[in-house]
Amino acid sequence: MLLGHPFILNTVEKLQGANFIPTWDSLVVKVPNNAASVPWHRDAAVPEDCQDSRPIFNVDFYLDNSDEHSCLWVIPGSQNWAASEAEERCSRPGFVTSDAVPVPMRAGDVILHNIQLLHGSPEGEGNALRRTVYYEFRAGEIEAEYGPHTLAYLPIKQRILQDCIIRRQQCGYAEGEQVYEYKPTGAFASYYHEAPLSYRIPHENYLRR
Numbered sequence: 001m002l003l004g005h006p007f008i009l010n011t012v013e014k015l016q017g018a019n020f021i022p023t024w025d026s027l028v029v030k031v032p033n034n035a036a037s038v039p040w041h042r043d044a045a046v047p048e049d050c051q052d053s054r055p056i057f058n059v060d061f062y063l064d065n066s067d068e069h070s071c072l073w074v075i076p077g078s079q080n081w082a083a084s085e086a087e088e089r090c091s092r093p094g095f096v097t098s099d100a101v102p103v104p105m106r107a108g109d110v111i112l113h114n115i116q117l118l119h120g121s122p123e124g125e126g127n128a129l130r131r132t133v134y135y136e137f138r139a140g141e142i143e144a145e146y147g148p149h150t151l152a153y154l155p156i157k158q159r160i161l162q163d164c165i166i167r168r169q170q171c172g173y174a175e176g177e178q179v180y181e182y183k184p185t186g187a188f189a190s191y192y193h194e195a196p197l198s199y200r201i202p203h204e205n206y207l208r209r
């Protein structure tokens with residue numbers, strides 16, 4: 001039901017076009033008093049040779065508050081750095097923040113971050129639970145041409161997205177909401193509208209390499 005959020009899906013469509021695909025999803029839980037630091041990293045790299053300027057990004061839903069002591073830090077503009085520059089920055093010892101900005105969040109807030117943006121978080125000194133749900137989205141045209149998934153993966157994830165939109169429509173708390181209409185075009189329009197058999201789709205079964 002979270003994936004079917006109309007404000008988020010409208011936003012993704014504006015940035016990536018009508019044929020966007022929810023390519024990845026994950027949940028990160030930081031346990032109270034046991035939150036390890038997350039070193040500087042990029043989530044993924046834009047496919048080599050890709051000239052399409054539409055951004056590939058993650059949508060991070062915060063289920064809990066995340067204050068300036070434990071929150072995510074980002075290095076603005078680092079999504080445009082060359083791989084070598086990013087690697088050099090990530091290899092520096094310790095969690096240096098002199099060129100970074102903190103991103104404190106309230107429960108219910110959402111971050112959209114480019115997959116190439118350098119980000120990480122220091123060791124949490126707080127004793128608060130922090131849960132974050134991540135969805136990655138890619139323009140279908142980019143995914144179809146460059147992967148990393150096979151073409152068979154795309155309609156499966158589109159069916160899951162459509163099913164989530166329907167489930168959200170049926171749940172009580174989204175009553176009165178303007179439902180997001182997923183209307184992919186061309187080759188992306190022919191996916192089945194039935195509910196998928198499973199939401200667990202192992203990436204390793206659908207990777208090109």
Ligand SMILES: [Fe+2]
Pocket residue numbers: 041042043119
């Ligand atoms: Fe990350």
